[in-house]
Amino acid sequence: MPELPEVECLSRAVGKVVEGGLFEKARFLRKDLRDPIPISDFKRILVGQRIESVERRSKYMLIRTESGFGIIHLGMTGNIICQDSPKPAAPHTHAIFQIRTKSDQLQWLHYIDPRRFGRISAMKGHDLEGHDFFKSLGPEPLEARNLGTYLFQQSRRKKKPIKNFIMDGGVLVGVGNIYAAESLFKARIHPEREAQEVSLPSYNLLAKQIKATLRRAIKAGGTTFRDFKNVDGNPGYFRISLAVYDRTGKPCVECRSPIVSIKQSGRSTWFCEKCQK
Numbered sequence: 001m002p003e004l005p006e007v008e009c010l011s012r013a014v015g016k017v018v019e020g021g022l023f024e025k026a027r028f029l030r031k032d033l034r035d036p037i038p039i040s041d042f043k044r045i046l047v048g049q050r051i052e053s054v055e056r057r058s059k060y061m062l063i064r065t066e067s068g069f070g071i072i073h074l075g076m077t078g079n080i081i082c083q084d085s086p087k088p089a090a091p092h093t094h095a096i097f098q099i100r101t102k103s104d105q106l107q108w109l110h111y112i113d114p115r116r117f118g119r120i121s122a123m124k125g126h127d128l129e130g131h132d133f134f135k136s137l138g139p140e141p142l143e144a145r146n147l148g149t150y151l152f153q154q155s156r157r158k159k160k161p162i163k164n165f166i167m168d169g170g171v172l173v174g175v176g177n178i179y180a181a182e183s184l185f186k187a188r189i190h191p192e193r194e195a196q197e198v199s200l201p202s203y204n205l206l207a208k209q210i211k212a213t214l215r216r217a218i219k220a221g222g223t224t225f226r227d228f229k230n231v232d233g234n235p236g237y238f239r240i241s242l243a244v245y246d247r248t249g250k251p252c253v254e255c256r257s258p259i260v261s262i263k264q265s266g267r268s269t270w271f272c273e274k275c276q277k
């Protein structure tokens with residue numbers, strides 16, 4: 001499932017091709033993904049418009065024009081590839097966008113999504129925080145200043161486990177299962193600790209580790225997306241070395257105790273009982 005680092009890298013790769021270009025055509029091979037695609041709104045906001053930038057908010061890619069944003073979410077299995085042809089190059093291609101780049105080349109962005117949990121939408125204007133998709137989202141972890149203090153304040157009187165707390169998109173966006181497990185290990189915090197019981201110094205350390213883990217994944221992904229023309233290319237997870245994730249029974253990299261696995265709200269969690277308190 002594409003997470004924040006994958007969407008960030010894909011957005012940068014798409015931006016390199018399309019920024020400053022003209023969005024000439026949008027062709028949809030079906031009318032819905034997870035929900036109906038607002039095709040006429042999408043065309044009104046994008047087609048015939050200059051692409052100012054490609055941005056990201058949470059796991060949404062945003063194609064900005066003067067009129068508003070084209071909004072793309074990759075869901076579980078979505079991907080975007082850049083092709084020299086408008087002909088679908090892969091099964092499950094659901095949308096094809098024709099872009100005339102600023103150097104006057106034609107390029108086609110193909111949206112592919114076998115399981116169709118993704119989303120294509122559009123919004124008029126640029127008030128993201130007022131839009132249904134974005135209005136209840138927490139801050140971006142890589143942009144937030146004083147993230148440790150913010151998490152500490154938000155967590156007061158919250159009894160839920162710290163891992164669930166940092167994965168709650170209303171608190172903070174983009175901390176998926178892998179990144180939560182790894183950051184908690186690095187900050188030496190037990191994933192089942194009540195959020196309200198974690199101290200400010202521990203939140204400061206956790207904030208630092210969340211940022212570091214996400215930055216490491218984005219760096220690893222930079223190479224993956226240098227060429228995103230490959231039909232088989234799947235954003236998947238970027239390969240970074242992981243200390244606890246999916247390492248049940250293997251020795252802790254710090255103390256050699258076996259890594260333990262538990263379920264929390266239906267999701268697997270890995271941690272070291274000795275290092276994380």
Ligand SMILES: [Zn+2]
Pocket residue numbers: 252253254255256257272273274275276
């Ligand atoms: Zn350990």
